[in-house]
Amino acid sequence: MPLISFVWVSTLAKRGSGISILSILCSLILSAIVFTRVWNGQPQHFQVHWFSVGSYHLTAGILLNNLSAGMILLVSGVAFIVHLYSIQYMRSDPYLRRYWRYLSLFCFSMMALVVVDNLLVLYMFWELVGFTSYLLIGFWYKRDYAVQAAKKAFIFNRIGDLGFLAGIMILLNQFGTLNITELFGDGGAISNAMIEDGVWISGTHQMPAVWLTLAGGAFFFGAIAKSAQFPLHAWLPDAMAGPTSVSSLIHAATMVAAGIFLIARIYPIFDQNILMLMVITGSITSFMAATIALVQNDLKQILAFSTISQLGFMMLAMGIGAYDAALFHLTTHAFFKCLLFLCAGAVIHQLEYFKQAAKIEFDCQDIRNMGGLKNYMPITFTAMLFASMALAGLPFTSGYLSKDSILLYSFDWASSQTGLMSLVPYLAVLTSLATTFYIARLIFKVFFGSFRQKQRIPVLEPPSIMKVSLMLLVLFCVFPMFSWNPFSVENSWILKGFSADVQVLSQSRLLHILVPLLVTFVSFALIYLASIVYSKRDGDGSVTQVARDSFIYELFYHQWFINKLYNVIFVIPLMYLSRVSSILDNKIVDGLVNGAGRSVLFLGALSTFVDRYIIDGIVNLLGSISKSIGNVTRHFQSGRVQHYMITMILLLLTFFIFKYFS
């Protein structure tokens, strides 16, 4: 199979843009071939002996099934487009070669990540994508915040990686293999293992049953760090410090999806507790991030929170057992989020040019500084519009299909749940609506209204290569790519492909029709609202002006009211709710992180102190004790010979007395 070759091509592609593009194109073609062969066919599996430790013989190999084939096509596809885009986007950067090198390395590791068949190798690439992401976030290493963000991203990922590693340890311990097929395949080790009397038994090995939950939890922990889920999501917004093309590829489409991918790949390990945890995490994250996105002003930040929110959706879907829907959403999301970022990148890129040309200072990423761009950049606008519609889940887009499926599943699932859990689908709907609103806000603020800079130099449409890549992505945002029936999720071939081995969608008809209709309707209403709020404004675009509009004021007020409410609650230990506010988010998560950092530093200082004064002190004390013994003995050496004699005789006498009279 040609897979090996593309791995090589990718590794070799460390020089220059040409080779990179070429190699990623090769990868794309190869993976397309692979895809067509594997999709809905027999999973393919190749492996070679890697090394043995003790009785474990570890193999490294490639496992191709629907999941990995789909993912690899997705990754290579998105990567190709981003590469294309980057040619133009990064053209003027002085460290271009470094950029291509990193990007190639990333593509290599990401693609390897999705196909490998061994958890340890998976882990290696898992960390490697984290590492390349570190490199790319910190690409502009002269900027302090970029470096900080890179470090933060790496450390956060590392925390998650620990979970992953712990999971690997548990599995290796229990099953003695890390091969994914052997572990999770049909009749694999996991399905054969059973729990009896609180003991988790697999063959001859056994552990307390809690370790099963812990193993799932560990992997889940790894996944939430990578996929930026609450509470380890704080790195992703910061990661926007990297080049936008990178953000689109890594932090929107591929790497962050790796967490979801991992969960999909090792799905059988998760027991009910962890699935429940997934639901909770997913819904909290998606809702929280969506609300945060509502009030952000930085273009990329909005998109970042949106990504977090969408990933939360996927996580939620995973948790409720909608394995297929989650992956479907993953696929569609990859494309439209990538497109969103690329468009945003185009906007920012062009504004940078404009800024240079007009010689004025403003923040190119702040949406308050934009407006009316649809006149200047129609193509970008169109692309962005499609993407946004997909994100909002409007009909005829890919997002509609996938998002709806998740919502439907969640309603299904909720019907079997009681208590607080039954609220999950409503929260999801709410989130979905919030999503519609913030993305509408974004679109209107950026593209409608009038341009908010005084200079009359036109902002230009991005160069053609960028345009081409945008248009390519637009294709993937519309329904036909995924399902011929724009309203029927069930017909989606991707969903079918993924669900083959999981479960069949079964739902009550009424709900199936009602929910999408309702959501769509409200969405449109919200878009309209947003258009009223944001597009009609012109000129300075100050918030006060918005605030005067009573209806919108009301709405805004409510938004902030919630934040204030959380502000109050923040004192009480319900801290996680407080993350609805991005400000608080920074304060708490970052505060915790910084606090942890500081306390670690303090501990470090403390241990240094211990080292220097206590341990060394003891050592030196021993030295001085021996010296003082010497001092005692040498005090007899007075230099007077008669003293010597007296001492000698006294010592002898003492000795005799001790010997014979005691």
Place this chain on the structure above:
Amino acid sequence: MSVLSILVFLPLLAGLVVIMLPTAQQGRYKYIALGATLLQLLLSAFVYINFKTGADFSGVHQRRQFQFVEQTSWINLDLGTLGRLQIDYFMGVDGLSMPFLFLTSLVMFVAVLASWEIKTNLKGYFALFLLLDMAIIGVFVALDFFLFYLFYELMLFPLYFLIGMWGGVRREYAAIKFFLYTLCGSVFMLLIIIGLYFSVTDPLSGSHTFNMIHMMDPANYVGGSIFSPSAGQQLFGISARLLAFIVLFIAFAIKVPIVPLHTWLPDAHVEAPTPVSIILAGILLKIGGYGILRICYSIFPEAAIDSSWCIGLIGVVSIIYGALNALAQTDLKRLIAYSSVSHMGFVLLGFASLTAEGISGANMQMISHGFLSAMLFFLAGVIYNRVHDREIANFRGLSLLMPKFTAFCMVAFFASLGLPGFSAFMGESFSLIGAFTSESVNGLIPRWMAIGGSLGILLSAAYFLWTFQRMFFGELRLMGGEDWRIQLTDVNTREKIALIPLALMATLLGLFPALVFEKMNSSVLELIRLVNP
């Protein structure tokens, strides 16, 4: 004269040549040393390639399964009633020692390249250096305890002088501290060696022996002798064998080093000249680990099992304590030194687990740390040579000035913090896996130790990244101003020659750990069978 002897005595020969050559030719000393180490490297590569693996070559406690064996009677003293003092010149390698030979040779080679910075008293320097080289190789190949001890002690003096004479400002203090610390362990080791000698007889000749392999077989112990496993003698209220284990363990643990016996290390590393730091971190620490496996574990298996909980705990404490200390350091070399403490903690944790993964991982960690710490110290030396400063805070934005140097640093830092794809990851993760598995395999150490140890991975990421960020990123800002800017040139060819093999080895072993694991696997299994049957 087989290849091991040549390997051991080649440096000595070169050292003699250095001594004989008149001082007028001192420019050639380094080339002589370089040649000798290069030759040594080739020889050890030869050993590596010709090393046979498999269950028939596992070694550890089977004399005939060792390879490249040399055994001739060396000292043969008739001691009247004490019997004969039979000391053999007995060398050989098995899977436990062979990888270290290669490591030593490579690190030594790099250290010679780093020795270009030495400007004063070259004759003395290279003579001592080569003597040290010989002693280290000797430690790894010796199978007679006496011979082992001989080489073990022989390492001390060259190191003392190398640190003391060519070191930094506080070199005197560092050298003495190092010397006393290590000697403290080894003097008591001698007592145990003698005790063992009187407890063990050669099954063939019936006389007492220093042969380590005989010491590993309980059948060879004289009934009722002090260290006889069956006699169960007591000393000061605890079992004599346990006491002996502890004494030996401490002796080696000082080398490793463990918390709280580690304070010599930061001082010695910081004050030592770069090549000596490289040797110290790259090889010396491994001798401690190697000794624990080869001697403590093999000769006193039941004591090893009894104390594995403590050893595991020490490992975890070392990992975390070392990492915390590293975080607080402002001197680059000190930081690396403390990171060594932390990294060697994994080794102990792996040992304590007594599982195949744990011990293989620990060995891998040692080898990987050998390459990486050598690289790190070399890199620290590069900077120090140019501007004679190592304060992290005094550098900023170096990546603009020295891109290649930054690239090497990046490899070294990220490899050290356990990025997969590099050897350290394999070592650390398998140590941890071993520690984790231990509870269900042999129940020696609890699982939380593995979890605790994995915290170290996180902390190491923290301090390395922080340092990396502080020194290399951001705008260029140097304390020494324009002078430094001129002095801080990028790495030159010689430095590249030294760094590339190290980086290459770290990557190679990370991608193909089989290169090490396969070679030692059967030995490790054999060791575990021996210790925990």
Place this chain on the structure above:
Amino acid sequence: MIPVTHFMIISAILFCIGLYAAISKRNAIMVLIGIEFMINAAILNFVAFGAYDKEVNGGQIVALFAIVLAAAGVAVALAIILNVYKYYKTIDPDKIHNLRD
């Protein structure tokens, strides 16, 4: 016949006096005299007990040797003390303490 214990007592007293002189006198010559006392105490013992050792006469022989050796020792010591006087202008052992810790 004087009982042998008397000799022993005398010699013990003699020895103690000698020892006391040796360690307390502020004059090196006096110290030497003290030492001579001690030796004589021993000699007294030897001679007294030699009476019971008729066959070998060990005691008497030792006594003779001891007298000679003591004389030799004292001669050397006197010479040394003379030298000391040359440098220190005193022979008080208590005042001669250049060599000390």
Place this chain on the structure above:
Amino acid sequence: MNDFLPNISLMLDSVLDSLLWFYPELVLGILFILVIITDLFFSKRFQNAVFLLTSFGLGVVGYFILLQLNAPSETTVFSGMIRPDKLSTYFKVILCVVSLLFLLFIRDNKELKSHDKGTGDLHAILIAVLFGMNLMVMSSNLLMIYLSIEMVSVGSYIMVGYISGTAKQTEAAMKYALFGAVCSAMMLYGMSLVYAFTGTLNFIDPAFLSGLSSVSTLSSGIALGMIMVGIGFKLSFVPMHFWTPDVYEGAPTPVTAFLATGPKIAGFALLIRLLDSLGGTKAALDFNEILGGIALITMIAGNFSAIWQNNVKRMLAYSSIGHTGFILLSVLAFSQAGQKALIFYLSIYALMNMAAFMLADYIEEKSGAKNLDEYKGLGQKLPLTFFLFVIVLVSLTGLPPTAGFIGKLLVFSAALEMYNSTGSLLVMVLIIAGALVTLVSLFYYINVPLNAYLRQSNHEVEITEIKTFKIYLSLFLTIIILVLGIFPQLLTSFIVI
């Protein structure tokens, strides 16, 4: 008296027979007279006459000793006075070598050579002392002990005060003489008591033991203890060690070297002899325990005091006290192996100390440095000297690969074997203390390289290393130390007991 007349011829016969075992000493006696005569009449014309004669004479003595080694006497000779058996002959070999080294040492010592008295008398005294030491190692009679100890002592007093060039030298001589005289007087008194208890002077005599057992342990303890004072003075163990540092510091360096080796080794031989005959008796003092305690204290006192020393010779003096303690440990172990270990250790000890003092002397002559802190920076200027010095000190510490290490190993082996057989806690404590003081000893020995190599001198002095005879000699000794460290059987194979 008349009863004995018929025996006289018999006795004469036995004396003449005994002379067979007495050749080395006879040669020494003749040599003594010859040297005095040569010195008186020929030294003006042939400057080297005395030296050549003495070395030749010592060679002859050595030859006879070696002859004796092949055919040692099994019994005592001279009516139980001496016992020239194999053990004592080994000691005599060592002593002869030490004397020879001393001879070479004097020849190359500026202080002694430049003195207007010349070294002729010193040669004569050396021979006399050697004579005394030979008797010491062979003696089997209390009288012989006293006689030989006095011979050695009186000779050593003269040696120490030989030049009397400075106040310190005379002071050292005076202290040595007074302290020594008190000690030997006490020993004599002890002997008289023992004689009183046993009625015999011959301590190999069974009557000796039974006599001691018949009196109270206090009496026998005091008597034997006083004898120990005399021997302890020679060995300088606690509490008879006070003279050592002062005298070693004050005496001319060659003499110090000799005192630290010759009489000490002879003293150990004597101690072994005495213990050998007392062995097994419970009536007398429990010597093992007492000597163990003394060894412990001596090790500690010697080594710990040495940490404080600045004067090199004084430091070496303390270290030699420490070594005494350590050697006592092997005396304690007291088996054949213990003796063998002892002989090995003592020979190595002699070589090491000789070499150390020679090097210290050389350094003092070259740079005037007597104190450790004056050694600063000298390592670069006298590279070979300090290289050798370091090796010698390493050997004194007892670290491989030097002979000192093998010696230490043997002593530890003997002691551990003893522990194995007796299970005595004291021995274990001693062994551990022995290991500990090794560490402590390193603490002060390392001051030499520390100052010489690691520190820089403030004032620059031009010193060039001229390779004198002494350097070559110490080089030779160092090489022997190293070679014996790696191949100890070169020496031990000669020791067959």
